[in-house]
Amino acid sequence: MANHLALVSSEAEFNEVKKLVETRIGKEDKVVFLFHSIFLGPGISSDSKRFPAKVISEFLKEADFKEIELRVAFFARNWYKFVPGFDGKASFDGISLGFVQENELNYFFKRTFYLLKAILKAIEEFNPKIIFVNKNGLSSQYVEAVEDAEKIAKVEWLDIPAETVYVRHPNLTQKKARDVWQKVKTIASNPFPSRPNPEKKTVFVRERGYVPELKAKLAKEQDINLVSLDEFLLRKLLNPVTALRYYSEKNGLKSEFKELFEGLWVDSTFSTRFEFQGINFANVFRMQLSQLAERDWPEFVLLIKALSKHFEKKKPDLVVLWEDWVPFERICTILAKRVGAKSLVLQHGFFNPILDEGDWVQGFVPLTADKITVWGQKFKDILIRFGIEPDRVVITGVPRLDSFIRKEFDAEGTRAKLGLKQGEKMVFVATSGYLTKPELKEIMDTVSKRANTRLVVKIHPFEDLAYYNWMKEKAIVLQATNLYELLNISDAVIIKFSTVGWEAVALGKPVIMFEKNWLPGKAFGSKDPVLKAKNAQELEKVLELVLSKGNEKLLLENNQKIIHNTLFKLDGKSTDRTINVIKTLMTTNTSRVD
Numbered sequence: 001m002a003n004h005l006a007l008v009s010s011e012a013e014f015n016e017v018k019k020l021v022e023t024r025i026g027k028e029d030k031v032v033f034l035f036h037s038i039f040l041g042p043g044i045s046s047d048s049k050r051f052p053a054k055v056i057s058e059f060l061k062e063a064d065f066k067e068i069e070l071r072v073a074f075f076a077r078n079w080y081k082f083v084p085g086f087d088g089k090a091s092f093d094g095i096s097l098g099f100v101q102e103n104e105l106n107y108f109f110k111r112t113f114y115l116l117k118a119i120l121k122a123i124e125e126f127n128p129k130i131i132f133v134n135k136n137g138l139s140s141q142y143v144e145a146v147e148d149a150e151k152i153a154k155v156e157w158l159d160i161p162a163e164t165v166y167v168r169h170p171n172l173t174q175k176k177a178r179d180v181w182q183k184v185k186t187i188a189s190n191p192f193p194s195r196p197n198p199e200k201k202t203v204f205v206r207e208r209g210y211v212p213e214l215k216a217k218l219a220k221e222q223d224i225n226l227v228s229l230d231e232f233l234l235r236k237l238l239n240p241v242t243a244l245r246y247y248s249e250k251n252g253l254k255s256e257f258k259e260l261f262e263g264l265w266v267d268s269t270f271s272t273r274f275e276f277q278g279i280n281f282a283n284v285f286r287m288q289l290s291q292l293a294e295r296d297w298p299e300f301v302l303l304i305k306a307l308s309k310h311f312e313k314k315k316p317d318l319v320v321l322w323e324d325w326v327p328f329e330r331i332c333t334i335l336a337k338r339v340g341a342k343s344l345v346l347q348h349g350f351f352n353p354i355l356d357e358g359d360w361v362q363g364f365v366p367l368t369a370d371k372i373t374v375w376g377q378k379f380k381d382i383l384i385r386f387g388i389e390p391d392r393v394v395i396t397g398v399p400r401l402d403s404f405i406r407k408e409f410d411a412e413g414t415r416a417k418l419g420l421k422q423g424e425k426m427v428f429v430a431t432s433g434y435l436t437k438p439e440l441k442e443i444m445d446t447v448s449k450r451a452n453t454r455l456v457v458k459i460h461p462f463e464d465l466a467y468y469n470w471m472k473e474k475a476i477v478l479q480a481t482n483l484y485e486l487l488n489i490s491d492a493v494i495i496k497f498s499t500v501g502w503e504a505v506a507l508g509k510p511v512i513m514f515e516k517n518w519l520p521g522k523a524f525g526s527k528d529p530v531l532k533a534k535n536a537q538e539l540e541k542v543l544e545l546v547l548s549k550g551n552e553k554l555l556l557e558n559n560q561k562i563i564h565n566t567l568f569k570l571d572g573k574s575t576d577r578t579i580n581v582i583k584t585l586m587t588t589n590t591s592r593v594d
Contacts, residue, residue, distance in 0.1 A: 001028040005128035007119070007139035009036050016160050018051055021132050024156075031132070034059075034122055036115055036139045056118035059125070065354050068113040071276060073360035076106045079285075082273050083264055090260060092301045093308060095334055100300050101292070103325035106362055108288050113276055115142050120151060120277060131155045136162040141284050149279045200225045201317045201586055204341075206329060210322040210348045211399050214575050218320075221579070227314055229332065236306050246302055253298035261289045300327055304335075311335045317586050319343045324368045333368040342585055343369035346399070346578065347379060350499045359387045367392065371585060373578055376568040394581050397574030398567055401506055404484035406572035414485045418456065418476055425453040425547050428490035430483070431468075432460055432498035435514075440471065442536045443494060443514060448474045450543065458486055492546045494539075501530060505563055506570050510546045514539060 004025060008014040014033060021031050033053040060068075080087050080098030090097050119142065122128075133143045135157040147155050200222075206229035207215045219226045236242050264270045271282035319336040321329045324345045336343040345367065353361045364372070365386045372388070373396045374380050380393045420426060427447050429435070435443075440457075447455040455475040459468060468477045478486070483500065484507075487493065493504040494512045501511045511530040531546070533539035568574070 001030065002026065002129040003126040004029060004031045004130045004132065005122055005126060006031050006033045006132040007036065007134075007137070007143055008033055009134070009138040013134055013137055013160060014053070017132055017134065017158060020158055020160075025130075032122065032126055032128070034118060034139075036142075054122075056114045059118040059121035060114065064117055064121075068110065068117065069354045069360070070358075071113055072106050072109045073358070075109045075274075076102050077360075079105075079273075083267065083270050086260075086264065090297075093304055095304055095331065097297050097300050100327045100330050100334075101296060103330075103363065104327060105288075108285075112142070112281055112284060115139070116146065116276055116279055116281065119143070119146050120279075123151060129154065132158060134158045134160040136160060141287065142281075145279050145281045145284060151279070197225055202227060202314055203582065204229050204314070204316040204319040204332070204336075206230060206319075206321045206332060208322045211346055211575075211578075213403055214320075214346075214399050214578055217575055217579060218582070227316065229319075232310055233328070242306070249302065250298045253301055254294055257293035257297045258290070261293055264289075296327075300331070303328060303331055307331055307335055311339050311341075315339055316341045318582060319369075320582060321345050321369065322348045323363060325363050330368055336369075342371075344582065344585055345369040345372040347372065347374045350502060351379065351382070353382060353386065357385060361386050371581075373581055376564065376566045378566045395568055396577040396581060397569050397571075398506070399575040399578055401503060401567070401570065402572045402575050404488075405506070405570055407484070409485055409488040411489050414489050418454075420454055420489075421452075423452065425450070425491045426489055427453060427455050427492045427494065427543065427547075428486055428504075429455065429457045429494045430498055430500040431457065431463065432496065432500060434496040434498070437470075439496070439514065440468075443539065444471055444474050446536045446539045446543065449540070450547070453547065456486060456490075458483060492543060502567065505530070506567055512539065512542050512546070 002025070004021065006017050006021060008017055014035070018031075018033070025031065030049075031051050033051060035053055035055050080090060080096070080102075087096055087098055123131075123146075131143065131152055131154065133140055133155060136159070140157075143152070143155060146152055202225040203218060204227050205215050205218065208230060215226070215228070218224055265286070272280070274280060274282040274285050316336065316339070319332050319341055321332060321343065322345075323329050324333045324343070333343045347364075349363075351361060351364055355361075359365060361382065365383060365388060367383070367388050371392045371394060372383070373394045374383065375398045376395060380390070380395055383393050384390050415426075418426075429440070429443060431440070444455055447453055457468065457471060457475050457477045458481065459465065459477065459479050461479065463479070465477070465479050471477050484503070487500075487504050487507050487509060490504070490509050492512060493501065493509050494514050495501040495504075496515050497513070501513065504511050513530050513532045515532075515534065531542045533542050563570075
């Protein structure tokens with residue numbers, strides 16, 4: 001009996017590779033399928049003894065994640081500095097395009113290092129006789145890099161037509177279109193925005209849907225001219241003159257950047273820098289650079305042009321952003337400094353760094369903006385530990401929780417809409433796009449064993465509802481229903497890792513984290529107020545504890561301290577505290593708003 005390894009990139013590719021290898025291996029041979037993503041496709045089984053399917057995270061340990069995080073930080077922040085003088089050439093209007101995109105590129109480097117490390121670990125564990133890979137699939141370029149490093153005994157390249165990688169979010173384009181149309185209608189109702197009052201302070205806001213209540217309240221402030229960067233961007237895109245200029249200039253920029261990137265490979269010292277675990281992945285990165293030249297950097301140049309004029313014309317006193325590490329927002333922080341404006345970032349999600357120290361936390365450190373508001377002391381401590389000055393971090397609580405903390409929900413009405421019987425317990429699952437089909441099946445089967453208990457599944461707005469049709473016999477599957485109405489009537493909440501877990505905690509609900517492979521840096525640590533289960537047996541015990549003994553026993557005084565440390569005051573006034581920070585920031589410094 002021999003072991004083999006197959007690298008696959010999609011459900012269709014998995015099925016095709018499985019069919020082909022069955023005709024080429026012995027009946028007793030085993031083929032381990034390594035799926036290049038963090039989750040399995042819906043038609044991929046993970047429990048087959050002869051053809052088990054695994055995801056990359058199953059091969060990585062805590063030390064691997066820490067090592068990878070360090071390497072990601074290094075490459076994302078330094079690749080454009082490898083060749084002397086390149087950063088100067090790759091700048092526009094004095095703004096380094098490499099700096100604009102350095103954090104965003106962490107996704108590429110992280111995916112690359114995760115997969116390379118998982119391939120090496122799988123080879124070490126299974127000692128495969130043959131590695132099967134589709135030469136037209138996404139995994140092929142990584143296998144080529146490992147093969148070139150002579151880490152593989154034999155590779156059999158399969159010629160399967162290129163297939164789009166399995167996507168669980170086919171509604172993304174439709175949802176974006178709906179959101180854009182709603183904004184278009186809003187803008188169309190006011191095609192000529194009022195001129196700012198020179199006697200008022202001007203505040204630019206880029207909320208991207210994360211803090212709509214904050215934006216609405218700022219608009220009512222008597223001493224503030226509110227300018228929406230979201231609306232500005234949309235107006236530019238809708239302007240036919242801008243569109244024509246954009247497309248006429250973009251082709252020239254593409255050619256310019258292609259030539260610039262090709263020049264990097266003239267000197268071999270550049271390509272030799274791209275090494276991880278003894279594997280040179282320069283050719284993989286070269287393909288990434290082609291995307292930068294085709295799509296990303298031309299857009300950055302055009303954004304800088306448009307935003308520079310906007311900042312010079314409106315002369316904001318303050319720029320408020322949901323984040324400062326993605327390109328649009330980072331450009332805004334740079335331009336704010338240029339016109340003498342201050343900038344403020346609002347914490348938009350949970351973060352818990354993989355590393356114990358350093359100066360890199362994905363999405364938060366380094367901080368380009370002048371200040372950042374955070375949910376609680378936990379996050380301020382993290383940022384200070386990673387080098388952010390204490391007076392740049394202000395604790396306000398969580399503005400996005402304000403509306404539902406204050407709102408009185410119609411619990412009986414919600415239960416009636418769902419068809420829940422009198423006294424029937426409700427177990428709520430938030431998929432957040434992470435829970436796999438095998439995991440969901442375990443949860444569904446475990447909950448269905450309990451008498452007088454219903455499972456309600458809320459899928460992410462970007463997911464495809466049809467993907468979950470197989471659950472509808474034993475569960476209520478929803479998409480558009482208000483998340484907080486569901487949390488309000490839940491007797492237990494199950495997540496994998498999601499900010500929804502903390503929102504449930506804020507409502508006083510018992511939260512169960514269901515995940516087979518614990519990864520470092522996840523939303524909940526060992527001391528946080530959640531229960532954990534790695535399999536169906538553990539989940540069954542935890543549900544028995546929660547649903548039989550009562551929720552109130554889980555919310556101990558110590559947990560309340562942890563909640564306060566993480567979410568600060570759950571009083572519905574976090575938005576007001578944030579507005580006070582905005583007003584104070586335009587005049588003086590502050591460290592905490594109570």
